[in-house]
Amino acid sequence: MEVSSMSKNTVLSKAKLPVAIIGAGPVGLAAAAHLVTRGESFVMFDAGNAVGASVLNWAHVRLFSQWEYNIDKAARQLLTSHGWIAPDHSEIPTGLEMVENYFKPFAELPEIKPFINLNAKVTAVSRKGLNKVKTHGRDDLPFVLHVEKNGERFLVEAKAVIDASGTWTSPNPVISEGVWTTEEQNLSKQVFYGIPDVLGKHKNRYSGKKVLVVGSGHSAINTLLELRELKGQVQETEIVWVLRKSRLEDVYGGRDQDQLAARGELGTRIQKLVESGKVKVMTPFHIQKLKKDGEKIQVIGSLNSELAQIDAIDEIVSNTGSRPDFSFLREVRVIADPGLESVFDLAPLIDPNVHSCGTVRPHGENELRQPEKDLYIVGSKSYGRAPTFLMATGYEQVRSIVAALVGDREAAERVELELPETGVCSIKSSSSCEPEKSERVVAKSDEVSSCCAPITKPVASKSSCCS
Template sequence: MKLPVAIIGGGPVGLAAAAQLQARGESFILLESGSQIGASILEWGHVRMFSPWEYNMDKTAVSLLAKYDWNAPQLEAIPTGKELVEMYLQPLAALPEISPYIRVNSKVVSVGRKNIDKMKTKGRDQLPFVIRYEQNGEMNTVEARAIIDASGTWKHPNPIGSGGIFAKGEESASQRITYGIPDVYGNQRQRYAGKRVLVVGSGHSAINTILDLHRLKEEVPSTDIVWVLRKISVQETYGGGNEDQLPARGALGTAIQHLVEGGLLTVYTPFQIEEISNEGNALLVAGTLAGQPFNIGGIDEIIANTGSRPDLDFLREIRYQVDPSIECVPALADLIDPNIHSCGTVRPHGEAELRQPEKDFYIVGMKSYGRAPTFLLATGYEQVRSVVAALVGDWEAARRVELHLPETGVCSSNPLTVGFEAVSSCCAPLPQVPRNCCG
């Protein structure tokens, strides 16, 4: 009996891989650590994406959905994360061709080859993969002929301490720190209304958080917003404005520029956080501002929008490679390095660039970009189309380019975060002022 292909991750790219495999007549199993499909996206479900539906759905998945009574969205509309899940991912996952092979609440803890460790080479490629995963408190094992790791990076946010490590006291203060994009104007309003809130980060997630906090402040004036960045100048966050080819993204930069120049929040940059400690009933954040010691006191809540990183621990027994700085698939490093690129434009790529030393093992989607914040959903869909074609031996299709994207931004000499941000870049989240991602 032919073993299935195992997909790790039940987000947009993982489900696109499932649709591609189904279309090719290949068996698969999809393991999702969350309690439902798209669980990570629902954590930023209130955020609106940068790009319209046209670029947020996989063509093969749409063709499969079209066979049923599916209420397709208007292609020119821009969805929120919640809409992406409820109008696209959940209907796709519920199809009889997909649903029986999805296992939720299934956290992968290890991946390896059957009965040999990482050091053994002879006969390695002929052995099946063995995946151990925890489901509802029990450890389970499944064998697979290939693995597509689409587990993303959202569940592994970067610390707020300088140097990419936890600041002293950061973990102790975790009850007052939220990593990600809380719905500060919606279901978490009471937590932030009337509080002094410190937002850490310089990307679109931070901007969206601040814009929602400002909406809250207009209704609860005692809400105080403090923004700390590591950038030399806050102007670096404004982006292309009206020149941005994704208008919703350009609107973010324009909106935050208005708040900063209007003195509607307090900005400290470049600020490096070194320690968080208690100050009575509040927090004291200590670090350096422009290289000099500086403290910010009276903080009630901290929101960390500092990006995320891939979880590589469960791959310890797999022969894989990542770029040493970005932690992305090595062949993508020069294309997506935010130290070099500001616009996030990446040429189409597929199986050849994603190929790992471990035969039939691939890292795709947000995780393939490592720590880079410029991932677009359409790019992930093209990745899995090519990978699945290779897995079934259709090398002509695997090498073919089938990705067409609009211009994604204004390039400049200063690095600019674009696109799921975690979450991610264009795939990530945004509030009332178009907040966008996943493009």
């Protein structure tokens, strides 16, 4: 009876605790908006010194989606209630404009500001008094977040945890095998991980240099297009593009078929650049080793399965994507797909080995659940190493999760997401557009008709490819 009484007291105290949000980026802020709208308290932690700190790392880059896709609905309502004037929904913002015109005003709202903790790094999440091995009574206990700020550690209890910490600060290495080598780490001053401001603060770094760009996504395309513009100003600038794709056509995307015109234009522009011969393209190239050669870098690998090397590289820009950091979740029960490191049930929907869609069919709390009750991984981190995450998808994730946390199952299971088509949806199978079957797919739906079909439950979205 004494144990039972203690358990009841724990449940009562747990119910009064806030929901903890890790990450003050777009999806973390959206989670806060939905919690406030639902009358739930929250506390937010971010290791950066500003909201949207990771976005500020690519502040100069213009998104390919208009404002209408980049502002969460609940956040918009809160902002509007305080007299905020929304940007023109048809304009396309830069990263800096997102932070200045949306994130910062939202973070200053009286319902939000007191509960944001910046320069506060979450180093561990656990259940109060239990390690991950113990099962009995686990769900009734609050979470404990171990937080470091200004060199000090403090503990915060929460009834639920939403991990929106992203992947930006954990880039993949240049080496094709995905392994960090001592040689690559020793070249850190000549390797930029992310999207450099080629025409701005990093201009002198790349002017007149031989620059190797590694990667095949939108980040690489942005980098290459800016380097081409720099080459127009400084002719000595030399551009080499290394990617692992067997077909360059796969990089160009939907082009004029893409319902996001700016995204389609990126494909069109990079195709024209390649055809102009102003960039040397080497594909499929798999980097095996980086070697210091005086002040230069020698890149050794295989081109079309033959040994090859690229000499006299001055700078490398790595646009090879990012990976999630699970280190601080070690003492809670989390399961990830073994290949993508995404949330387990998302993997069949986003696996680039299966289909090439630039978006994903709608999903919510059901697909995002972890074995650890009331702990969720959302946003780009939920996609693991898959490169196709869109901000609007993250907003829908947290809307559904917050609805579930407050007991509104109908809202949690309803899908409120409409995304424009990419103009390309191919699958790597000759027999059908059906993803590889597995228990994780079948458990969610008795009828999985195609790689991009909507989930067979009530939805309020288009039934088009991956929308």
